[in-house]
Amino acid sequence: MKIVSAREFDLKREVEYGTPEQNETVRRIVSDIRREGDAALLRYTEQLDRTKLTASELRVPQEELQAAYAAVEPSFVTAIRQAAANIRSFHEKQKRNSWMDWQPDGSLLGQVIRPLKRVGVYVPGGKAAYPSSVLMNVIPAQVAGVPEIVLVTPPSTNGGEGINPYILVAAAEAGVSEMYRVGGAQAIAALAYGTESIAPVDKICGPGNIYVALAKREVYGAVDIDSIAGPSEIVVLADDTANPVYVAADLLSQAEHDEMASAILVTTSAVLAEAVQAEVQQQLDVLPRRDIAAASVEQYGAIIVVDSIDEGIDVVNRLAPEHLEIMVQEPMAYAGRIENAGAIFLGPYSSEPVGDYFAGPNHIIPTNGTARFSSPVDVDDFIKKSSLIYYSKEALLQNGAAIIELARHEGFEGHARAIAVRLEQEGKAESDNG
Amino acid sequence: MKIVSAREFDLKREVEYGTPEQNETVRRIVSDIRREGDAALLRYTEQLDRTKLTASELRVPQEELQAAYAAVEPSFVTAIRQAAANIRSFHEKQKRNSWMDWQPDGSLLGQVIRPLKRVGVYVPGGKAAYPSSVLMNVIPAQVAGVPEIVLVTPPSTNGGEGINPYILVAAAEAGVSEMYRVGGAQAIAALAYGTESIAPVDKICGPGNIYVALAKREVYGAVDIDSIAGPSEIVVLADDTANPVYVAADLLSQAEHDEMASAILVTTSAVLAEAVQAEVQQQLDVLPRRDIAAASVEQYGAIIVVDSIDEGIDVVNRLAPEHLEIMVQEPMAYAGRIENAGAIFLGPYSSEPVGDYFAGPNHIIPTNGTARFSSPVDVDDFIKKSSLIYYSKEALLQNGAAIIELARHEGFEGHARAIAVRLEQEGKAESDNG
Structure with missing residues (x-):
């Protein structure tokens, strides 16, 4: 991990928005689903997901969710239940009321706040199936009061083993009652325009591969979509009181996400800089996902030594990171000066995974510098407002x-x-x- | 204006998103501004707006805003000042506080709410220069606490007469202190990427022609943008107590906007339906913008006779109109059942122009059915949130x-x-x- 000055460092990651061929494929799939409904949906599911289904098999029966509990460890159920309770509790505090204001002349002005009626959540299949993402997308919608929340997920990767039971348990814990085994661009199109088996939704959210992302962009306007996640990042702002073992571990927890992830230490301490550099190397050597993490650290990682905390704060505000950890003597004294950061973790015990999985705030956070103008997912993403004028x-x-x-x-x-x-x-x- | 049943009516307007040539032009302009800065900005201003400027002339001096007051009627100043005060007062009620929640174990979770730092507002030139739009874009940003609000507007249509003084007065009343005489895609690119003379912003909003709309879409991601307005609509839900003269006048106030605007009456009364039909024709004949309004009424207008208010409410919720007027005996009794409408106007005195210009709620409202999942512009559009985890x-x-x-x-x-x-x-x- 290279040690540089603030002036030398510039984080530039060019994000890929799909090739013309991928865009063409997605447009064809969306248009076919829109025109042919279930027939096209079943055809693409057979062709792309290698699973032959009938229309009546699209919906996952409620019993299948319940049956999944037998396939997972009880400790997982306990953990996901605690996480769900924390996420629910944090998002409950974001709820807002409609308000009215009577004027002296008898007029009334106000804002009516209502939940969206129907929301679709995409859950990727295979190795990218993350139970925590199910909670982070579904619970805010549920707390907002959305009456119909629909999950879609690919039938399986190899046409045999069915949907990941951890996903099913997370869905059940989050309270999802409607779920379909469809994935890819065809699932997004079905949610946006509806088919005989799947009623159309008002908004689609959840992560997915490039085809899913392109399909979301393609249907935007007919429905709302969440923002399309870019590569992820962490910045740790630390002084000489920080523990280099913790700092290195947190940087690597971000770097292991993918090769385009970025992990950056900003520190006033040259001693810490060198200690973290050594620790990163040592911990990296024994990390299961070391190839990914090493590529991320190599290309987009850096240790930036600054002259003062003030200069460090400037660097942070310029980077506008998705995740910021502040590990300095008195972290609360600096939190108020952070203008741009999606989530701010304070002190030595607030390691990023605390927020990724458990504490309650959402883990879907603006990436790639967009924290300058956007916000973590919350209840506001699942409401709509009407002005009232009498x-x-x-x-x-x-x-x-x-x-x-x-x-x-x-x-x-x-x-x-x-x-x-x-x-x-x-x-x-x-x-x-x- | 045709009278139809609810079943017969379907509002379909295919919106134009620019030709490949227009997209190509916009991409070239954006890329030139990004690479060359002021040099390209001045070149395009000369070429497209026929105005030769030096870099130091780009910024509109504060004195020019003040001088504009002499060129407008005092009654206009009074009216716009009242409107600005009402808009400010309504938007003040939307402000939210950062919040924190201490846990029993000493942990702290919260949301930090901050204004965006710098926002650019596009104001069209020529006949589409609307002072009310300046207020509706600038004031919510200002109430949110955005410290830097920048206006851009074309130098003039014919390279001579300068910026519309009504726009300058509206800008001054709204409290804008930074303004540049640049327009079109080149202005959007300058706001997004910055030039030597114009610092980059975090968000761009405000209406514009197709080149402006395409440029906003092109720079989205580098900055945030507002949603791109589609064709506009009004639905009036009325029973036999409604005054057909008022209903017809309100329908036409929407129809005169543009040929793709839609004005629809939904009524339980066949008598009202015929009376409004006759009134629309009569008022249309003497309307200055009758060609536009007639084309709108002809193509996208309708009078829908329903069997009951319940059926009428279903029609409204399906259309999800930008503006909804409820002119029935007891309008408040039905307002709560409207799920999808950008702005709801209740009773005989709440004519749409009350909201367009004056009452306080924003007149930038989701169009073309998107009220199903989006909301009028408000203070929330100019803030960002950070999660806090200690x-x-x-x-x-x-x-x-x-x-x-x-x-x-x-x-x-x-x-x-x-x-x-x-x-x-x-x-x-x-x-x-x-």
């Missing part, structure tokens, strides 16, 4: 002239007249009464 | 095993070890002390 007669008579003035300046005489006809009729009624 | 030693010792369990099930041994090294060292320290 204008009293008094309010209209009082303000009608100003509204007409503004409409005419924009050349919208029709707008002006909608007000003017009321002022005429009601003003006249007023004088008739008066 | 785990105590006690919390880690207590929950570490569960975190390790979950990480190992996902094959992330590096994550598990980041927790395990702490349990070893701290657990050991515990027993050393004990």
Whole structure:
């Protein structure tokens, strides 16, 4: 892991958005599903997932979720149940009420806040099937009050062993009642436009491979989508009080995600820098995913030595990392100066995996510098707002002239007249009464 | 305006997303600005806006904003000032606080809510320059606490008369202090990537022509963008107590926007249906923008007669209109059953222009059925959230095993070890002390 100055370091990762061929494939699949419904969905499932299903087999029966409990360790159930409770509790605190504001003239203004009606969650198959992602996508929607949450996941990787039981248990714990064994771009299209077997949703979220990501982009507009995750990153901001063993372990926990992940230490201490450099090498040697982690550290990892915590904070704000750990003597004293970071972990015991799996805040966090303008997934992602305007007669008579003035300046005489006809009729009624 | 049943009606408007040539042009402009900065910006401004500027002339001096007050009617200033105060007051009520939650084990979880740092607002030139749009984009950002709000607008349509003074006054009233005379895709690129004269922003919003819309889509990811507005619509839900003159005037105020706008009456009353049909024709004949409004009414307008208010509400929820007016005997009794509508106007005096210009809620509202899953612009569009996690030693010792369990099930041994090294060292320290 190279040691550099703040000036020398620039994190540039060019993200791949799919080849023209991949885009073409996805457009064809989406259009076929839209036109042919179940027939195309079953055909692509056979062709791409090598699983021959009938329409009635698409839906995963509730008993299959329950049966999965027998296939997983009780300690897993206990752990996922605790995690789910923590995630639910944190997201409950984000709930908001509709509000109204009565004006002195009898008018009412407000915002009505409602859950989306139906949300689809994509869960990848195979090795990328993560129970924790099921919780992190489903629970915020559920807390928001979304009445229908639908999971889709590929039938299996080799056409035999069925859906990963850990995923089924996570789905059951999260409270999912509707689940289909379809994956890929065809699943996204089915969720967006509906088929005979799957009713269309209002929003699609959840991670997936490049075909899933391209399909989400393709259907955006017909439905809402979550943001498409880029490569992930951690920045650790540390002084000489930090434990190099912890710092190195946390950097590697990010680096093992994928080769484009980035793990960066920003430190005021040259001593810590060297100690972490040595520790990373030592821990890397015995890590099961060492090839991935080594490639990540090599290409996108760095140890940046800064002159002061202030300079370190500037570096952090410029990088706008997905995850930031602050391991300095008094971390709370600096948290308030972090402008850009998706999740901020404070002190020696707040290792990133605490947030990835367990503490409660969402682990779906803006990546690749987008924390500058976006936020971790939360309950707000599953609600919609309507403005409410009840204008009293008094309010209209009082303000009608100003509204007409503004409409005419924009050349919208029709707008002006909608007000003017009321002022005429009601003003006249007023004088008739008066 | 045709009278139809609910079953017969389907609102389909295919929205144009730009020709391949337009997309190509925009990509070239964005890439040139990104590479060459001011030089390309000035070149495109000369070429496309026929205005030759030097870099130092790009910024509109504060005195020019002040001078504009002399060029507009005092009644306009009064009206826009009242509107700005109402908009500010409504949006103030949307502000949210960061929150923290201390756990019994000494841990702290929370959400930090911060304004974006720098936002760019596009204001179209020429006839599409709407002072009300300036207020509706700038004020929510300002209320959110965004410290730097930058306006860009084309220098002028014919290279002579300068920026519309009504826009300048609206900008001054909204409190904008930084403004540049650049427009089109080149302005969007300059905001996204920055040039020598214009610092880059975190988010770009505001309406524009197809080149502006395509450029926003092109730079999305480097910055956030607002949603790209589709064709606009109004639905009026009315019973036999509604005044057909008001209903017709409100339908036309929407229809005059553009030919793709849609104005729809949903009513339980066949008598009202015919009266509104006649009124629309009569008012249309004397409307300055009658060609546009007539084309809209002809293609996308309808009067839908329903058997009951319940059926009417179903139609509304299916259409998910941008604007909904409820003109029935007791409108509040039905507002709670509207699931999908961007803005809901209640009763005979809440004509749509009340909301377009004046009452306070935002007039930038999801169009073309997207109210199913999205919301009017508000303060939330200009904030970002960071999760905050401070785990105590006690919390880690207590929950570490569960975190390790979950990480190992996902094959992330590096994550598990980041927790395990702490349990070893701290657990050991515990027993050393004990």
